[in-house]
Amino acid sequence: MAEPLLCVEHVRKRFGGLLAIDDVSLAVMPGRITALIGPNGAGKTTLFSIISGFQRPEQGRVRHRGDDITGQQPFALAHRGIARTFQIVQPFAGLTVHENIAVGAHRSRRSRADALQAAADVARAVGLSGQLDRPAASLTVAGRKRLEVARALATEPELLLLDEVLAGLNPTEVDGMLPVIRALPGRGVTVVMIEHVMQAVMSLADDVFVLAEGRIVAQGAPREIVGNPKVIESYLGHGAAARLAGGGGARG
Amino acid sequence: MRAPSLRTIAIVVAVLACVPLLTSSNVVLNFLVAAFLVALVGQGWNVLGGYGGQYSFGHAAFFGTGAYVTAILQARYGINAWIAFALGIAGGALVGAIIGALTFRSGLRGSYFALVTLAFAEVLRILASVAPITGAGVGTLLKLDLRPLAFQFQSRVPFYFIALALVAISLVIVRLIEGSRFGAWLVAVRENEDAAKALGVDPFRVKVGAMTISAAITAAGGGFYTQYYLFIDSGIAYGPWISIEALLAPIVGGVGTVFGPLLGALLVKLLGEATKLVAGDAPGLDLVIYGGVLILIVAFARNGIGGLIANLRAATRRVHG
Numbered sequence: 001m002a003e004p005l006l007c008v009e010h011v012r013k014r015f016g017g018l019l020a021i022d023d024v025s026l027a028v029m030p031g032r033i034t035a036l037i038g039p040n041g042a043g044k045t046t047l048f049s050i051i052s053g054f055q056r057p058e059q060g061r062v063r064h065r066g067d068d069i070t071g072q073q074p075f076a077l078a079h080r081g082i083a084r085t086f087q088i089v090q091p092f093a094g095l096t097v098h099e100n101i102a103v104g105a106h107r108s109r110r111s112r113a114d115a116l117q118a119a120a121d122v123a124r125a126v127g128l129s130g131q132l133d134r135p136a137a138s139l140t141v142a143g144r145k146r147l148e149v150a151r152a153l154a155t156e157p158e159l160l161l162l163d164e165v166l167a168g169l170n171p172t173e174v175d176g177m178l179p180v181i182r183a184l185p186g187r188g189v190t191v192v193m194i195e196h197v198m199q200a201v202m203s204l205a206d207d208v209f210v211l212a213e214g215r216i217v218a219q220g221a222p223r224e225i226v227g228n229p230k231v232i233e234s235y236l237g238h239g240a241a242a243r244l245a246g247g248g249g250a251r252g
Numbered sequence: 253m254r255a256p257s258l259r260t261i262a263i264v265v266a267v268l269a270c271v272p273l274l275t276s277s278n279v280v281l282n283f284l285v286a287a288f289l290v291a292l293v294g295q296g297w298n299v300l301g302g303y304g305g306q307y308s309f310g311h312a313a314f315f316g317t318g319a320y321v322t323a324i325l326q327a328r329y330g331i332n333a334w335i336a337f338a339l340g341i342a343g344g345a346l347v348g349a350i351i352g353a354l355t356f357r358s359g360l361r362g363s364y365f366a367l368v369t370l371a372f373a374e375v376l377r378i379l380a381s382v383a384p385i386t387g388a389g390v391g392t393l394l395k396l397d398l399r400p401l402a403f404q405f406q407s408r409v410p411f412y413f414i415a416l417a418l419v420a421i422s423l424v425i426v427r428l429i430e431g432s433r434f435g436a437w438l439v440a441v442r443e444n445e446d447a448a449k450a451l452g453v454d455p456f457r458v459k460v461g462a463m464t465i466s467a468a469i470t471a472a473g474g475g476f477y478t479q480y481y482l483f484i485d486s487g488i489a490y491g492p493w494i495s496i497e498a499l500l501a502p503i504v505g506g507v508g509t510v511f512g513p514l515l516g517a518l519l520v521k522l523l524g525e526a527t528k529l530v531a532g533d534a535p536g537l538d539l540v541i542y543g544g545v546l547i548l549i550v551a552f553a554r555n556g557i558g559g560l561i562a563n564l565r566a567a568t569r570r571v572h573g
Binding site: 086 | 436437439440442449451452453454
């Protein structure tokens with residue numbers, strides 16, 4: 001069995017009276033796509049912020065390749081090979097798409113020309129080639145989500161945290177985005193994705209963790225997860241699994 | 253707007269270098285030297301404010317430090333003027349690094365950053381007005397010593413070329429920043445600090461670096477002022493007037509552009525002269541005019557006159573093309 005690329009160990013985070021993350025542990029295996037799902041307010045984005053260094057946990061550790069990286073600054077983690085996208089997209093609005101991606105490419109490239117070249121290559125991979133010279137502010141929602149992925153990819157990460165890159169896209173746009181994500185492990189990028197679009201989770205993820213009320217309530221392959229009563233209850237309320245099982249015959 | 257090439261900078265500087273060949277009028281040369289001084293100080297502000305998005309209201313802190321270090325080292329310690337000038341730039345850079353480290357470490361942004369930089373400049377002004385080493389209220393007067401080695405000249409022409417050279421150097425520095433990784437990081441921090449962090453940019457280091465370069469350029473303006481007028485006091489060196497000119501020139505000409513501060517400085521100074529012609533030398537009237545110009549620019553031309561020209565050119569191209 002390979003060593004996990006990323007380990008979250010007994011992490012806890014509180015915002016005032018709200019326990020956002022309560023004793024969460026999970027392991028991400030290299031070369032795979034791991035999905036983190038759960039209802040709104042479950043603490044998924046908070047967990048991402050802790051992993052990527054934007055927030056500090058009160059307890060617990062985050063390990064990358066065995067090293068303790070808890071509380072390290074986001075830019076230091078970017079240099080370690082951990083990149084993230086933002087659920088609420090954060091483009092450099094005054095810059096062009098090309099310049100946006102080049103900022104990521106500068107992570108490992110000093111020369112402007114090299115960074116712009118690398119940015120153009122990444123843009124091609126995520127389907128933004130046609131929009132390189134447009135201002136980032138003029139992109140559609142789908143375009144901005146692609147830009148988030150492109151910028152993060154340009155830093156050449158080995159671990160990429162995708163925070164709802166499919167949210168707000170129409171079905172056609174989702175279909176356009178799926179191959180981009182599916183191709184990432186082939187480029188040597190391990191992916192952890194927060195996602196609400198279950199169709200995408202089912203078709204992309206190798207491993208799934210389900211977070212509800214700040215705790216991991218289930219984990220496993222996508223197929224195992226959908227039938228798990230705990231998962232159904234975390235979305236639909238206590239007893240929902242039993243009711244669904246009871247009503248299943250009437251529907252079919 | 254696309255960054256101008258180094259060749260464009262060379263052409264602009266070459267054209268300006270021809271002025272003393274066409275006229276020996278001291279009025280014209282004095283006017284242009286004063287405009288170049290503001291362009292230089294404004295270019296310093298532009299590095300931090302225009303490219304970094306950190307609007308300082310206290311660039312007098314760097315101008316004054318450059319001016320005082322240049323003056324005091326000569327007047328009190330007998331150090332050569334050129335060396336004193338270089339040390340003045342270094343001193344300004346050091347003050348920039350210190351104020352930058354203090355303000356950015358505490359996470360100050362926007363109007364809070366502007367207010368705190370203003371406070372630093374005012375504290376320095378008050379200290380300079382009472383400290384014996386600066387000459388306190390009397391100020392520091394340099395001895396007349398009209399030799400090139402003493403950075404003093406009989407005629408205005410050498411000063412004109414030195415001021416132009418300093419402006420040229422500042423244009424090239426800013427152009428190089430614009431085409432570098434540091435420049436890309438600086439603009440990224442201006443546009444969105446969190447996103448920049450996620451992409452491997454350390455905003456603190458980038459901003460302190462920008463403030464150091466910014467302060468050094470502005471301090472060069474202060475040192476030049478000392479040599480040109482041979483007198484400074486606390487009101488000139490650390491007074492708010494220079495902080496205002498430092499931000500007015502790039503905002504009028506176009507923030508975050510290579511030529512913005514030079515264009516803005518020429519326009520603002522021209523406007524100042526025109527005001528004097530019309531209204532005489534009424535004290536404070538130029539500040540009233542500056543305030544009005546600032547309001548108009550911020551309301552109607554967010555990218556300054558440079559941005560306005562670029563927009564007009566794009567519009568005419570659309571009409572004719």
